[in-house]
Amino acid sequence: MAATAETKGPSALRNAFGGVLGVFILLLIGVLAFSIRIFSVIKYESVIHEFDPYFNYRVTQYLTKNGIYDFWNWFDDRTWYPLGRVIGGTVYPGLTLTAGSMWWYVLDMVETVCVFTAPIFSANAAWATYLLTKEVKGTGAGLIAAALLAMVPSYISRSVAGSYDNEAVAIFALVFTFYLYVKTLNTGSLFYATLNALSYFYMVVLGTLLASLVPVVGFNAVMTSEHFASFLVFMENVTLKHNDHYNIEEAFSWHYAQLECCFRRTYASKYIPIIASVSEHQPPTWPSYFMDINVLAFLVPAGIIACFLPLSDASSFAVLYLVTSVYFSGVMVRLMLVLAPAACIMSGIALSEAYDVFTRSIKLQLPNILDNSPDAGDINSVSSIAQNDASKIDSHATTNKSETVSKERPSRKNRKKEKEKEIVEKVPSNSENKKRLLVLPLEASAVSILLLIVLGGFYVVHCVWAAAEAYSAPSIVLTSYAPDGLHVFDDFREAYAWLRHNTDVDDKVASWWDYGYQTTAMANRTVIVDNNTWNNTHIATVGTAMSSPEKAAWEIFNSLDVKYVLVVFGGLVGYPSDDINKFLWMVRIGGGVFPHIREPDYLRDGQYRIDAQATPTMLNCLMYKLSYYRFVETDGKAFDRVRRTEIGKKYFKLTHFEEVFTTHHWMVRIYKLKPPKNRIRGKLKKPRSTSKSSSSNQKRAGNTQKNPWQ
């Protein structure tokens, strides 16, 4: 590969060997990057993970089934009922098309392709990192940076097998674009410039810079003018080669999107609770830096220093990349991912330089030690060194070094004993002086190398641990180790499979938006809201329904044609991220649009609780009822294992909903809306707004309606 193209010394064989070794190492790095990410497949199974990947999976399935033209024109009526979503125009098609073409050329199993897309592109990203770092600081740094990137936990967290998401591919696109940019800069070749433009376009098509970072933004990623603007700026930048300004422009062009994001993010979190409700959008803590980039955090400063000696275009680019990504990673946990390659490149440079210095010091001093220890005849030792010199003279690089050897030796020796035979001594010149200054004491360098190896070992152990334990859980299958063996909690798929097979194909399922993508992909049922979260009002409507008492909720759901309501309940087995724990966000988001839902009504003295002290509004809301319906019959006390308390209201009946399915561990409960009664028994209530069918009227009614539970 490119490793061979480095030096054209007389020792072609040595170089060829080095080249082959380099290719081999890169191959192993690729294997490492791939295999460290398939812990999830080995520990669990080959399955799509989490939430967003299910959407991408579904889109890919559609693409492979219906072809590219149908895909562009796809209007999805299975989601955001009754609004629907224009998928072709709102999705970032890069990932889908990538996997789709992999499916077309290589495999015909869509799921397998989707599961393994991320690990494959991680290997590619490692290679791209090699190329970029090689442009910046040489082959050695490149190899180390590639190895570091292959297993950096921050990237693993986004690219384990099954996490079929934009980020996994985007990091490759990002790094590769940077490589081509730096390459163009270094060579001035039009070929690379063109490649660079294409690659940049691919990256934009992937849309990470916008899409993966903030969920609310983004329509028509490819078509929007600002993308073309940044794209054009970049093109111009590359082709016209404004070297003087390139730093500014470059920074502008690619961080433009992020700036926009971050700007919007601060805006959004202030005014839209949806954004704030996503844990990925919180600022990171120091432990998360340690968790995600581990020892790289300590190596990065050294890398920056190494980049300044000497400062080239490429190395200043790397420094700039690092600094900006550090800044942005401080805004949002999610942006740590962008920091990871920068940190790897810097650490690779730092480690490579450090090894360079230490090994050189050892190499220069080692012959000395060997010679001095016998301390036989000086002439002997002199001649042996001289022969050493002669034998090494064939290679230019080693000539210099052995030169230094012969220089080094007498200078130390002079101090020890004055001898007459200093025929071969030569006057040290400037450059030799420089090199001699870089030479560290032997013991110190040996210890340092050992320490660096230990540090690297620590990093590897941490990465493997992170890959195996922390980031491999698919989150739709949970496992726990009990004394009697492994327990598998497969409740989500149980519920989705039930919905898929035992409800009508056009039934609408309402749930909190977290489960929207999974429901459409796994249960193939129409959902009201999903993880795309583009319509805040719609989500607020569902939030309002969940926070309302049963009858009001029934009316809202009925107006949306909902037939089934799905809630996630972890109280029986202690699954903490259930709907009761997310409930306050539903109240907030609902209350943001419909003012009759007020957060304080659900809090007792500012505390969120579901025990006997809870407010009546809380105990009567739909979410509480659906979660705890007949829960008391399991143990007689209704002890909630997540909240670690007995619930407030234990015995109640549902009048407008009926339980149709509950999974084995009660983690998902599905209720059906009872059909309206033909005849209302007892006294008739005051005639209300008769138009229940249109949802807008319903919302207006909801707005004006007084909350009966306060």
Next chain:
Amino acid sequence: MAPTVPRFVLLLFLLPILSSTARSDLVISRVDRRVENVGAGAVSEVLLAFPNSQAENLAAIKTIYIEGKGKGSSSSLPTARVEPEGVPPELTFYSISLPKGLEKGETVTLDILTVFTHSLKPFPEEITQADVQLVLYQDSAHYLSPYAVKVQTLGIRLPSRRVESYTKYPNTKLVESEIRYGPYENVPAFSYSPIVVHFENNNPFVVARELVREIEISHWGNVQVTEHYSLVHGGAGTKGGFSRIDYQYRHSISGMSSFRHLIARLPPRAHSIYYRDEIGNISTSHVWGDSRRTQLEIEPRFPIFGGWRTSFTIGYGLPLQDFLFESEGKRVLNITFGCPMAEVVIDNLIVKVVLPEGSKAISVSAPFPTKQWQEIKYSHLDIIGRPVVILEKNNIVPEHNLYFQVYYKFNNLSLLREPMMLIFGFFFLFIACIVYMHTDISISKSSASYLAKLQWDEVQATVQQVQNIISHSLAVHEKLEASLRDLSRTGDVQSCKAARKAADGQLKELAKELKPLLGFLQSSTQASQIWPKVEELVVKEKEMQEKLMLRHATVVDCFEKKLGGREIENRIASQQQKISALRQEVDDLLEVIDEI
């Protein structure tokens, strides 16, 4: 033949077994009949009649002919559907061919086994989780026959003792869980007296609406079986939702007709078993086995109640040598037709046998009639595709779980085709790479930039050679130094001189070699940038040579004069410094040139 003429007298003992535990949705009816020919002339056929409503659900029919009385050897007789003339259209007829003609007055004992599916109608049609499942069975108390019947009894064996109601005729009694009608004597032909039995049946009615079995043969030693199930619980539908709490904590009275798991009996030595559906692996399954069979217990994702559906896929590999044999130059695949689960009734079974690419002369022999056709399937590295034999049959019951055979011809050499394709593919890829690296594919060979590039390459090569020569001469310098050191150690002046002579010769040769190269560099326009450096390098090197020689001469001289070490040192000190400086310059220049 006019069946309206009663030529047979039948002695019947009819025994429908309604739902034994393993056979949920099935009615298995065994008819023992002794047939006596009372007509004239020998006959070789016996007709059986079923009402159309029953005949639709008839899944299997089998006749066993018992020779002699009591314990005779038994053999099964061919039974086929016929459409005789002059019979009411509401009836469907099957005909049994007797092995030999039945003479007048002779009797023969036939044991007829028929299996009906979907004959038990749940009533009520929808039940709650806590209810038991009640079903209706309709039949005739008199055996429907085109012949007059002498004596006949009917026994209905039920799966439980609880019977809601049953049609009461004279001679009817309920004993334990068996209802007996009869014996009736001298029943005329085509007599029909409907009966209805309403009883409890909590056995799950597992029905596979469709089962697609794909059997793929790989001559590398594997038979891969993949079975796609689409199951439904055919019993009474569920109303009023499903309560997990009742199901978990009051299991004895809740969901009695539902089922949680199924057991598949796979052939021995089945391996790589998986169980999944469209959204991933289903973790609730167990496998155990011995040398005779492998048992796979699978549990669907959720308990299946009446009317609920699910679908899943089971796959397993089997060793090829257990199922593939050779006979008369042909290969025979001998494998079971039905599904490995005994409880399952299959509405529509499709068996696809995927033969290896290049199979020819394909023929199928099945133990019962099936719809058959062929397709082509493309898999990895296929060119002409693999032939697929497809068999389709409705109403499959465990009685159909028989072996069928697929015969085909296959050349073993075809096995190597795909590996060879890969090998050659990569081979040509590498060849292409080598060719690409070694050929000049520039479009315009006369353009200035192209020529300049060529020249530049040449210049680089020349500079490389110059560098080589310089480093050689540097090596010679080292040798000189070494000889000096030898001298200081041994005092052998002669050898030192010899070394100097040799070095001199070598250096001269090198200088000779250098000359044309320098000439080329000087003339080349491309080398204008590098030339001054090279020139300087050569000059410095020459200077260094001279100095070295001078010093060598001085030292040797001193030794000849037997001067002391310190004196020698003093003498050569200045030379030494110059040499070092020169050496440094040469090295620097080499580095600079290298960078260019």
